[in-house]
Amino acid sequence: MDERTALIESDVERYLDLHENKSLLRFITCGSVDDGKSTLIGRLLYESKSLLDDQLGALDADSRRYGTQGDALDFALLVDGLSAEREQGITIDVAYRFFSTDRRKFIVADTPGHEQYTRNMITGASTADVAVILVDARKGVLTQTRRHTYLASLVGIRRVVLAVNKLDLVEWSHGVFAGIERIYREFAARLGIAHVVAIPLSALRGDNIVAPSANTPWYRGPSLLQHLEQVEIDGGAGDGPLRMPVQWVNRPDHAFRGFSGRLLGGRVKPGDAVRVLPSGRQSTVARVVSFDGDLAQAVSGQSVTLTLADEIDVSRGDVICAADDPAGLADQFEAHVVWMGEEPLLPGRSYLVKLGASTVGASIAAPKYLVDVNTLEHLAAKTLQLNETGVCVLTLDRAVAFDAYAQNRDMGSFIVVDRLSNQTVGAGMLHFALRRSQNIHWQALEVDKRARVRMNGHRPGVLWFTGLSGSGKSTIANLVERRLHALGARTYLLDGDNVRHGLSKDLGFTAADRVENIRRIGEVARLMVDAGLIVLTAFISPFRSERELARGMVDDGEFVEIFVDTPLEIVERRDPKGLYRKARRGELKNFTGIDSPYEAPEAPELHIDTTRSDPERAADAIVEYLARHGIIQALH
CATH class of the missing domain: 2.40.30.10 (Translation factors)
Structure with missing residues (x-):
């Protein structure tokens, strides 16, 4: 190896060592629509010389095709990768980019400005150390500015750059800049954000991006890149x-x-x-x-x-x-929840919660309060709509290891997943475990389900009748119970109307109330199965999620879903209680089949088509099914 080659390899090794040992800063850019977030990131990539020749060539071509600045490069196109973004001139997805300077490595997330993409912004903020909040100097502090600042504080970001962009469009006015800074600092202080650095910018022109600009002689602070290179990263x-x-x-x-x-x-x-x-x-x-x-x-x-x-x-x-400082262990928490689902949160519904490597069943209670992102006021609420945030009680079906989010982001954060669609519908941060989750324990009982089953002489189970109002559920369930009683089985029939006279008399017929009604019925049915009974339930139970929740409360083989399938036009003709007529006239709100949906079972154990089978034959078929599957075999 000659001396020149050795020197080159030595320089390469030193460069790689230097690059490997540089600290990494993760930051997000966020703010309202068209504040210049993508342009800012594109400018940072360009000025830090992080673009290859082919990328520059593609940028030049795309700028001519999509850009709006004549022959100038449109730096936003470096980040706005989706065709929908380029056509609309907005950011929809979270775009991550890597770049490096001599002092530090960076991963930046460009997050959407539109309110409907708030869930994407939460994704980008969840791993960030710093938030760069852009404000259009012409518009000032907007609702989305406050919303994104609040969400950034919620996920634990305590260092913020207030980037007042497009200052060239207000004649580089110091007064405009100072007014925006004052309003923003007042809001940030209420959120406990103490570290705010305000920088006047023109992302399009490059002013105060890499070096101080002559257009802002009244500004004595660092450029954006200088600040990002030196800002302190919390140990975490x-x-x-x-x-x-x-x-x-x-x-x-x-x-x-x-x-x-x-x-x-x-x-x-x-x-x-x-x-x-x-x-x-x-x-x-x-x-x-x-x-x-x-x-x-x-x-x-x-x-x-x-x-x-x-x-x-x-x-x-x-x-x-x-061993000497373990995580906490609990199954009930107070948590801050950001709702991301198109459908609102249904308190009491069974969702899946993913926390770390654990996936557990969970329910979320009605919010203790909703947060108004403009005023930070705590508002009363019964649910959470898309992009709303609130404080709720989270109940899991088993205890999990956790740390409060304030102590460890990864151990204290979770996502909420819809059981049926498998879509992420929420994200949250754990505040603390409820004391009752650690003070209430299962009491060991000497007479258990096995002993009760031996005494009864048959297996227990739930016969869950579901179908539209007037489909014949109660009629068929009553006939089945008579047959089982005649065979000597120990049974109990829970009928929808009867239960609402007592156990659920405080509930209405909204989606949330229906969910809570079925949750209560499921718990009662579970206790009856533990008592060794065959319990029959006749409820509309319109939502698959709640029927699956009830199924999950008992052991495998103990739940029989019976779909009493009667077309809407037939139950409307029957209408023995006049309910459909009232619903059609608008006098009865949230009525299943009219203005509230019914989700038919996809794979019930028994499908009773009442257009082909009368109630007597349907009851016989159900009893034959129970005998065939060994539930009442011992009674014959």
Whole structure:
């Protein structure tokens, strides 16, 4: 190797070492529509020389096709990647870009300005250290400015850059800039955001982006890039106790058993004492294994495999914690929820909640209050609509390991998923566990379901009749109970109208009230099954989610969904109580089949087509099904 080649390789190694050891800053740009977020990021990429020749060529071509600035480059096109964005001139999706300077590496998220894309903004903000809030100097602080600042504070961002953009369009007015800064600082202070740096900009022209601009001689602060290069990054979870959710139990062969995941807090090395939650079992770390081999230590952010000195039960979703400072363990929380679903939150409905590597069933109570993003006032609310935020009580179907979001973002954040569509409909931050979740325990009972079943002489179960009002559910359920009673079965019939005279007399017929009604019925049915009974329920129960919730409350094989299928035109002709006529006249709101939907079962155990079968034959078919599946076999 000649001397020149050796020098070149040495320079390359030094450059790579320098690049590898530079700190990483994650930041978001947000604000109202057309404040210049994408242009700002495009300008940063261009000025930091992070664009390749082919990207510059494509930018020039796209600027001629989509741009609005004559021959000038339209930097927004570097970020607005979707065709819909380019055609409308707005940002819809969250766009992530990487760039680097001599002092620091950056990952920037360009988040949407439109209110309907608030959920995308939350996604971008969830991992950011700094928020760059853009304000159009001509428009000042708008509702979306406040909304995005509030959401940024909600997800834990405490450092904000107020970028007053398009100042060239107001003649570089110091008075305009100072007025916007004053209004914004007052609002930010109410949110507890103490670190606000205000910078006057023209993203299109490049003023105060990389270097100070001669157009703002009254401004003595840093340019945007200078500030981003030097802003302090909070230590965060890396300085806290060990937290590692197990994502995979690694068993390549019988000789090796490890637990793989990413450290969400703290550090770990061989010999450290650890506690596994929720079991609470303890052990010590034997090895810290990475792709490149064993490590002397792993720190927050690294993905590793841990092996333990003891053979203890550890599964996906468990959390390996520092033995002397474990995470909390609870199943009820107060949480801040941002609603992202097109359909409103239905209090009491069963959703899925993903927290770390755990996925659990959950319900969300009606909000304690809704937050007005303009005034920060706490408002009364019964639900959350799209893009609304509020404080709610979250109840899980089992205890999970957690830290408050304020202490550890990863261990304290969750998403809410609709059980049927599998769409993400909400995101949240845990405040604290409710004391009752830790003070209430299951009491062991000596007479259990198995003993009651032996005494009754048959298996228990739920016969869940569902269908439109007037379809014949109650009639058929009554005939089935008579037959079962004659066979000696212990039964009980829960009828929709009868239950609303007592257990659910405080409920109306809104979607939320229907959800709560079925939740109560499901709980009562579960208790009756535990008592060894065959319980029959005759309710419209219009939503699949709630029927699935009721199914999940009992053991496999103990729930029989019976769809009493009668067309709407037939039940309207029957209309024994005159309810359909009232609904058609608008006198009865939220009536299923008229102005409230009915979601027919997709795979019921029994489908009773009442156009082909009368109630007597339907009842016989149901009893035959129970005998065939061994529920009442012992009674014959």
